Amino acid sequence: MTDTVSFSQRLVKAGTPIFNEILKHPFVQGIANGDLPKEALTFYVGQDFNYLNAFIKVYAGAIQKCENRKQMSFFAQQIGFVLNSEIHPHHNFCDVAGVEYESLQHEAQAPFTYLYNEHMYNAARTGDLIDVVAAMTPCPWTYIEIGNELVRQGKNSESNVFKPWIDFYANFDDEDGSVLPSMFAMLDAEAPKYQEEHLARTEEIFLKSCELEWEFWDQAWNQRGWRFVEPKNTL
Ligand SMILES: Cc1ncc(CN)c(N)n1
Structure with a gap:
């Protein structure tokens, strides 16, 4: 019997139990219900x-692994999209919290930010193109799925203060040249x-990024910092 499941479908299937936990997380439920503590x-x-700065650098690392201009151009x-557009959901959170965005751009890496960033850097340093893309894909995949699911549930009503955040990620693929289909296509072409x-091993890289997505929400929910070390700011 021929195997008709593509590699990207295999990754999504393997990551879905983790995604379902992400959806249930109190931070994500707080977005759904328009109610989150300012501290979180x-x-x-x-x-x-800090994470998106690392993500930009990992894109640059992925460019080094490209075999053609189409991949490089993607x-x-x-990189331009993260720099210029992904600031909008941050502004939404800052507006609701009543703080200036600029005041939050000098924070030191918390433990799971460090771990997630280093996980992606490691894939870019030691892996092939398929490994870097696998490390990066849970970022758009989980956020687009959260946005779509919350829209399906009607959570992006005018009364939800996080409507701009939900709409941004639900419309992510329309705005940005289809990041997710492009990443899936790259994984399927390389596999x-x-x-x-x-x-x-590539699947494990993908799943670790999925788990680190959950940890990232949880870390913010609990404002979890280092226990003994006082880290300095790093870009
Ligand atoms: C940790 C994390 N993961 C995903 C996304 C969506 N690009 C994000 N902004 N931050």
Whole structure:
């Protein structure tokens, strides 16, 4: 019997139980219900600013692994998108929290921001293109799914203060040149070049990023910092 499941479908299937936990997380439920503590919102934005800086650098790392201009152009375009457009959901959180965005752009990395960033850097340093893309895909995948699911549930009503955040991620693919289909297509184009042993490692990279997505929400919900170390700000 021929296997008709693509590699990206395999990753999504494997990651879905973690995604379902993300959807249930109190931070994500707080977005759905328009009710989150100011401390959780500001902690999240401070850490996410740092995370997205790392994400831009990992895109640059992915460019080094590209074999053609089409792939390079995709990653270059995505860097522009993170720099210029992904500031909008941060502004939504800052507006609700009543703080200036600029005041949250100098936070030191909390433990799971560090772990997630280093996980992606490691994939970019030691992996092939398929591994870097696998490390990065849970970022758009989980957020787009959250946005779509909350719209399906009618949570983006005018009365929800987080409507701009929900609408942004639900419309993510329309606005940004289809980041997720492009990443899935790249994974599927690269996968046939590898034996199962490598693909199983790639799947683990993807799943670790999914788990770190959950941890990232949880870290902000609990404002979890380092226990003994006082970290300095790093871009
Ligand atoms: C941690 C995290 N993951 C995903 C996204 C959506 N790009 C984000 N802004 N931050």
